[in-house]
Amino acid sequence: GESVGLHLPTLSVQEGDNSIINCAYSNSASDYFIWYKQESGKGPQFIIDIRSNMDKRQGQRVTVLLNKTVKHLSLQIAATQPGDSAVYFCAEKKGGKLIFGQGTELSVKP
Amino acid sequence: GAVVSQHPSRVICKSGTSVKIECRSLDFQATTMFWYRQFPKQSLMLMATSNEGSKATYEQGVEKDKFLINHASLTLSTLTVTSAHPEDSSFYICSAAGGASNTEAFFGQGTRLTVV
Numbered sequence: 001g002e003s004v005g006l007h008l009p010t011l012s013v014q015e016g017d018n019s020i021i022n023c024a025y026s027n028s029a030s031d032y033f034i035w036y037k038q039e040s041g042k043g044p045q046f047i048i049d050i051r052s053n054m055d056k057r058q059g060q061r062v063t064v065l066l067n068k069t070v071k072h073l074s075l076q077i078a079a080t081q082p083g084d085s086a087v088y089f090c091a092e093k094k095g096g097k098l099i100f101g102q103g104t105e106l107s108v109k110p
Numbered sequence: 111g112a113v114v115s116q117h118p119s120r121v122i123c124k125s126g127t128s129v130k131i132e133c134r135s136l137d138f139q140a141t142t143m144f145w146y147r148q149f150p151k152q153s154l155m156l157m158a159t160s161n162e163g164s165k166a167t168y169e170q171g172v173e174k175d176k177f178l179i180n181h182a183s184l185t186l187s188t189l190t191v192t193s194a195h196p197e198d199s200s201f202y203i204c205s206a207a208g209g210a211s212n213t214e215a216f217f218g219q220g221t222r223l224t225v226v
Contacts, residue, residue, distance in 0.1 A: 043217035100154040
């Protein structure tokens with residue numbers, strides 16, 4: 001099966017701080033990107049998406065930035081809360097498939 | 111967001127038996143469904159992509175005769191793990207895309223399969 005990366009890196013932040021989670025994608029032809037949040041034992045939950053004709057999109061407390069030049073995606077979470085603790089994955093739409101990138105485990109310290 | 115229901119959430123089966131996992135889109139028509147496998151502390155690995163009414167497209171290295179996928183309707187896809195062995199123990203997750211937005215994919219809650 002296709003996947004990117006094996007073991008999850010971790011990011012630890014203080015409650016109230018901003019978090020930035022990064023992702024490198026593989027295919028310059030991908031035209032749609034999604035960030036998902038996954039809590040332990042559950043399926044991924046949609047957070048925010050962005051199309052390749054945009055470089056920034058904002059949601060509630062979250063912002064996604066897309067840099068097509070270096071094939072880089074980032075998720076910014078403002079005022080991080082304990083409930084934000086989870087694993088975050090980026091995913092790219094490629095040839096009709098939804099391919100997940102390497103996740104990042106976010107840990108929020110109270 | 112749209113609702114995707116996956117059943118069962120947990121299953122324990124004996125080695126050599128088959129297990130069927132169901133994935134239903136409850137409030138939209140899923141033209142495409144994806145099946146993933148996830149090992150602890152790892153990313154989701156795409157196993158196969160299925161479009162309603164046609165055969166599933168399997169990723170390289172995924173045995174189609176072992177992981178049978180059926181997508182007979184726009185709201186239901188099933189994954190059957192045949193002749194399960196302990197190494198098939200994993201977290202299996204389905205995803206459905208379609209409806210008003212043909213690009214966003216919604217996920218089921220996953221199925222924890224343990225083969226003893």
